[in-house]
Amino acid sequence: MSENNILVAVDNLKKYFPITGGMWGRQVGTVKAVDGVTFAIQAGETLGLVGESGCGKSTTGRAILLLHEPTSGRVTFDGEDLTKLSSSEVRKLRPKMQMIFQDPYASLNPRHNVGKIVGEPLVINGVMKKGSQEYKDKVAELLKLVGLDPGYVRRFPHEFSGGQRQRIGIARALSLHPSFIVCDEPISALDVSIQAQVVNLLQDLQEQMGLTYLFIAHDLSMVKHISHRIAVMYLGRLMELAGRIELFEDPLHPYTQSLNSAVPVPNPRLERQRKSFILKGDPPSPANPPPGCVFHTRCPLAINECTTRVPEFREMRPGHFVACHLADEAGSSKIPEQTVLASVVD
Amino acid sequence: MAVKEMTPHDADSLLEVEQTFGDRLRYLGRLLWRDKSGMIGLLMFLTVVFAAVFAPVVSTYPPLEQNLRDSKQPPAWYAEGSWDHPFGTDNLGRDIYSRVIYGARVSLTVGFFGVMIAGTLGLLIGSIAGFSGGRTDSTIMGVINLILALPYLLFVVFIAAILGRSLINVILIFGITDSPIFARVTRGEVLRMRQSGYVESAIAAGAKTPRIIFDHIMPNLIGPLITLATFEMSAMIFYEAGLGFLGLSVPPSVPSWGNMLAAGRGYLTTAPWLSPFPGLALVWTAVGLNLLGDWLRDVLDPRLRRSRK
Amino acid sequence: MGKILEVKNLVTKFYTSDGVVNAINGVSFDLEEGETLGIVGESGSGKSVTMMSVLRLIPSPPGKIEEGEAIFTSFGASHDLLTLDETAMRDVRGGQIGMVFQDPISTLNPIMTIGEQISETITRHLRVSNDEARQQTIKLLTQVGIPDPELRYKSYPFQFSGGMRQRVVIAIAIACSPQIIIADEPTTALDVTIQAQIVDLFKRLSEALNAAVIWITHDLGVVAGIAERVLVMYGGRIAEIALVDDLYEHPQHPYTVGLLGALPKLDEEETKRLVSIRGAPPDLLIPLKHCPFSWRCDYAFERCWEEIPPQIKVGPRHEVSCFYDLEKGGPRDV
Ligand SMILES: Nc1ncnc2c1ncn2[C@@H]1O[C@H](COP(=O)(O)OP(=O)(O)OP(=O)(O)O)[C@@H](O)[C@H]1O
Ligand SMILES: Nc1ncnc2c1ncn2[C@@H]1O[C@H](COP(=O)(O)OP(=O)(O)OP(=O)(O)O)[C@@H](O)[C@H]1O
Ligand code: SF4
Ligand SMILES: [Mg+2]
Ligand SMILES: [Mg+2]
Secondary structure (H helix, E strand, O other), X not given: OOHHHEEEEEEEEEEEEEEEEOOOOEEEEEEEEEEEEEEEEEOOOEEEEEOOOOOOHHHHHHHHOOOOOOOEEEEEEOOEEHHHOOHHHHHHHHHHEEEEOOOOOOOOOOOOOHHHHHHHHHHHOOOOOOOOHHHHHHHHHXXXXXXXXXXXXXXXXXXXXXXXXXXXXXXXXXXXXXXXXXXXXXXXXXXXXXXHHHHHHHHHHHXXXXXXXXXXXXXXXXXXXXXXXXXXXXXXXXXXXXXXXXXXXXXXXHHHHHHHHHOOOOOHHHHHHOOOOOOOOOXXXXXXXXXXXXXXXXXXOOOHHHHXXXXXOEEEEOOEEEOOOOOOOOOOOOOOOOOOOOOOOO | OOOOOOOHHHXXXXXXXXXXXXXXXXXXXXXXXXXXXXXXXXXXXXXXHHHHHOHHHHOOOOOOOOOHHHOOOOOOOOOOOOOOOOOOEOOOOOEHHHHHHHHHHHHHHHHHHHHHHHHHHHHHHHHHHHHHOHHHHHHHHHHHHHHHHOOHHHHHHHHHHHHOOOHHHHHHHXXXXXXXXXXXXXXXXXHHHHOOHHHHHXXXXXXXXXHHHHHHHHHXXXXXXXXXXXXXXXXXXXXXXXXXXXXXXXXXXOOOHHHHHXXXXXXXXXXXXXXXXXXXXXXXXHHHHHHHHHHHHHHOOHHHOOOOO | OOEEEEEEEEEEEEEEOOEEEEEEXXXXXXXXXXXXXXXXXXXXXXXXXXXXXXXXXXXXXXXXEEEEEEXXXXXXXXXXXXXXXXXXXXXXXXXXXXXXXXXXXXXXOOOOOHHHHHHHHHHHHOOOOHHHHHHHHHHHHHHOOOOOHHHHOOOOHHHOOHHHHHHHHHHHHHOOOOOEXXXXXOOOOOOXXXXXXXXXXXXXXXXXXXXXXXXXXOOHHHHHHHOOEEEEEEXXXXXXXXXXXXXXXXXXXXXXXXXXXXXXXXXXXXOOOOXXXXXXXXXXXXXXXXXOOHHHOOOOOHHHHOOOOOOEEEXXXXXXXXXXXXXXXXXXXX
């Protein structure tokens, strides 16, 4: 991986949210939503970010775009450390980094028509004057780009289906020619047949415009389809990061392995033979993460060391990072075939 | 381009919608027609507004004109009553019908200006709390929750007793004491919107705070606040009458429904028709406003408008 | 094996202020004893309304079951659930037919302990003493994998995580040893690792009870693992119904083909484009006189725009609502 190809880099990123209580809002605790995350995304690449609900995926994406002020750590975009810039300098950089949101219903202002939604970033940045011919052409072009009829400009979000709304959101994100887009679960709320439309659109756009994506999802199979590399997150930390094929065929972290085995495959014959390790219990709360390896409370392989010492996120093989004490070349971190763990107290 | 267009068929079935302003008005009319209770509420409220605005025309006597010879005349449908005074007269011979009509003026004035003041203050305080967040927010919310925890009527009666009887005082009392409710709703909406994708994407596109407030937050606040204002107006009109009944609202000479109720109290046995009419006017106004509010809540929320999957 | 449930030509509509929603437009299927039937389809295709109609839980107004039968055969006696009187129906619901819904929060009463809720179901349907019901409840809690059942008996729903709540709902569903368990998207709101726990639990319980299961979902992966037969719904109709292997290996309806094609292949080395289905599903407010898939279909020909395809039998236990024969590559002779 050549260093100078890197577009976005995150170094030991942390984002803590205060938990306030009582009438006067005293701080009574801290949610460690993101707790020391490090990765880099190359230009033109799609990095998938997967993990269970509440593990901090969206917070990571928002912190990279400085929609959340990071608690600590560095976010580098195109060689510049965003955390060191003034707010007006950040504003100048914003057009280069955009976001697509999970909820196609809440992410479009219900009182603005499609033209206004898609054209707003242009107006904000003074790229074009609202109402000018150039502006109208641009909006029409953006709508066409995402496969919508330009005649829809005067219509309102509630008149569209979920998939169409997601296209409007994509058109809005593209209006300023960004180079990097955080896609926060852009297809989770959509039906299977519509998901494919949106995923294909994102891939086409990447090819045409050389876009770089951080693709957040909890659907592993779709992430595997769209990403070049995949990062697995658990309770605010990265557990593993590897190329898409390697992550699926040779996962080193026990969490990745169990996640992999928990995903049902749409093939009845395979599904019948498949042996799955079923994880015990629920993920702990990020307000009170366990000491040591955050996964140790559910890990079938946990040893004593896991309960006390935080495993380092280290590069086991070129481009394959893992945070597990057991990970080694001998395969000590592999859950043995026959360990089909019981989920129930029988 | 590899992306396939939708077929015209889908587009038409998904998107037959109103476009021009006229179409939208007609659409509102259709909504009103479909929801009969909203229509009834609006009509009930409009009659009160009409009575208040055109009181000199609609009434039959000046509201303050005394005529002791005709005092305590029963309503028209009593044997001794006459259509001269359809609702009868009070102990000073004043025409009850005309006084009820003029009473609408006091009630609506208090309700309208009270809500305006409460709404403006609440909008300001709530937006500050919602926007600044952190310590400022929790302090403001602490104070607001404290005020809202007080027994409201007792609180109002207390202040009214101190300030003395005048229309301005009554309006100020309601305007100020009711503002926490508006502030709380505003803050909640602001917080919700601040986390919505459209505000975040405006920030991500480089928008500055004023743009976000005036382009995204304010327009979406109008609906919930107007709805709330309708309900609060109805409550204020009721409370004003309550204060009047206790002798704490406008001076007794002013024809107001509360004052009339209070005056009627002394004559429940000898002239029992004194109290029901202002009471009915009060209920009429409150029911009208509440029906209207329920309807507005649905109509002003664009998300509820024929949204489709 | 006998048929335990036979649904014939079910039609359900909603009379809303926007117009008449043609939610279910003639659905027929059956369920064998002890069998697991998966129902898949996109949002709004009528999966929930079908089951709610059978259980007569459609909110009315605006909903109305216009036509159809739902013959439930239990211990040799058959009844039409759609005409059964309400008292008998209440016995069936939660008794002979157990139910699990997507959102456990709305199923559980927030102010009753979970123990009370389970034993209440037991005492309502079976003639047992309170003490027996309590014993039974603790056994059920153990069965569904809740640790420390005796302690947890006194917990309230809010003290449980989403997965644990779903286990409680499952305990209620199986409390009276039902012959059918209907589960409407029981794992949709859960994370994959928790979903795997619940699916596994469900498989073992239904086997132990020898109950038939109707499992509604939009996840074609989950269905492949749990169902013996699969019903694909589209636009308030059945597009295809077949044994699970047949459906995944020889899909006969263009919609099923499209759905399966739209899924990413887990074993693919190179990322290929997904095959997407163009356009959007039908607006149920508009009554259709032709195939509801016609404008999205690559195989549509004149007849598809003129008639609604009936459920055509194309093999043993395989029915499809389509005029086009994909295997032959031309119109069907029907
Ligand atoms: N603005 C906020 N204030 C306080 N806590 C927050 C805030 N945003 C997120 N959190 C908390 O941080 C944690 C991580 O949240 P985040 O939204 O990043 O998770 P996620 O991985 O995106 O989950 P999901 O898959 O549900 O979207 C959660 O416990 C959440 O409650
Ligand atoms: N109470 C109701 N009033 C009006 N329409 C309704 C009502 N309940 C359901 N419908 C309509 O009936 C149709 C079928 O809905 P149903 O809930 O069965 O879909 P589903 O397949 O279960 O979808 P999902 O995957 O979203 O749960 C939808 O178009 C829906 O809008
Ligand atoms: S009936 Fe015709 S339009 Fe409908 S799915 Fe079959 S081939 Fe396509
Ligand atoms: Mg998220
Ligand atoms: Mg449903």
